[in-house]
Amino acid sequence: MKKGLIGLVSVVALMVLGACSSSTTSSSSSSSTKSSSDASNQWSEIKKAGVIKVGTSADFAPFEFHTMVNGKDTIVGADIDMMDAIGKELGVKVEYVDMDFNAVLASLEQGQVDIAVSGISATDERKKTFDFSVNYFTPEQLVVVNKANVSKYTTLDSLANKRVGAQKGSIQESIVKDQLPDSQIVSLAKVPNLMVELKQNSIDAAVVESAVAQSYVAQNDDLAIADAKLETAEGDAYAIAMPKGSTELADKINSALEKMIADGTIKEYVQKNTDLANENASN
Template sequence: MYKKWFLLISTLIAGFFLVACQSSSSNSQSALQTIKQKGKLVVATSPDYAPFEFQALLDGKNQVVGADIDMAQAIADELGVKLVISTMSFDNVLTSLHTGKADLAIAGISATDERKEVFDFSIPYYENKASFLIRKGDLDKYKDLNSLASASIAAQKGTVPESMVKEQLPEAKLVSLSNMGEAVNELQSGKVDAVHMDEPVALSYATKNSDLQVANVSLTMNEGEANAVAIRKGNEDLKAVVDKVIQKLKDEGTYQTYLEKAAKLTEVEQ
């Protein structure tokens, strides 16, 4: 009787330590090793920000394309794994990374000091500038910051352009929306006076919509808030690979080529 109980307890204890060891081994595995073991790199993005990431009809299929997506593919190729794009609203992109549902977040994300407290970031891959998208008939109306001081301005929720409006145009009526396409629709329907966004995105929308234009006035962007790839804290081996790929793309001018390619795709969509 006692031998049976002793055997049972011994088995349970052994099982406990086995699970603990397996768990410890799993936790000690680096992000890079985990990705290679899975054979895929999951990248969180918000595909409503052409030319960085957007949806386009290619070969009869709706696909997520753009300069950031081409860069993500280059990173996956360097790792020797399949690229998996996980799409969501911009305000959920970093949450997806934080909870481990994605390995990287690439969505025209500015590496702000606030975000750096929670995430690591790659070296910058694009020095950005923000602009106002307005209706073409309002070009003379909104020619300086004073004219926009009390305007109704839309921006994508959780972005640097949104925070810039809050800080530099505190009297303006800020309309924060999850989807950039929705913000542009609000502008075209007259519900807002302007949309504040990254300049390449504003130029893309102006190219595709004859009734819209980029204003000749802009807010001041903080230095150092360039676009970068977001990575979970402590994933140094993965960051090293991402930095290596980005540096190569910058040195060879490849990211600029990605932007030019994406711009042509937006023209096709028009």
């Protein structure tokens, strides 16, 4: 990732590569998965296979993103560190399956992955279809604009009739629809694509999670965070999604999560990976 448009284009190109690391393999693994209609013995099958397959969309720094580690394209991030720790606690290997965000929950529902971890908000609507872990991070939502236009967009009303971008299938997409109803929503599959469109003035603003927004602004001198303030709801908090009925698996994941929340480990992961994303951008 480099400063400016070239770096963003590079990131977009990098997204098409499959991640490979000690904890990352292709989606062709023989790890067993269960559909959401039959998850009562999911933990037993995961334990037997020794692998938990995790659906994610690695374009959401600092939570999940691609970087080069020892010459290899690797998925890293706060969610990845968190899941690696949970896998260690559960005694299973963690396998990441990278895809567009709007496909993550669909893959979980279809039984192609065991759980979904990708900055996913546990909304009431999603709870009708999936079980969720305890909330592990509550983000603030920010509006990112071209720096040249920052003085124009100081309120939500100033974004009326403007093109506002959000990641397709994300909570930010719902926030634009709910809190900016007079704007023209532009939904794209990847966050880096939103930033490219913003830098090219193809959209006027983008609604992004705070740590992600701050990371992109730090990497790009021509972007800025607008003063327009969005509301944060309890349903915006991030949680791990599981098939309905994953009671035993949820208990084990929650036990590991609650320890990391209590001792501040989750916040440390977010800060560590924010620094990593910014460091990569400056190289």
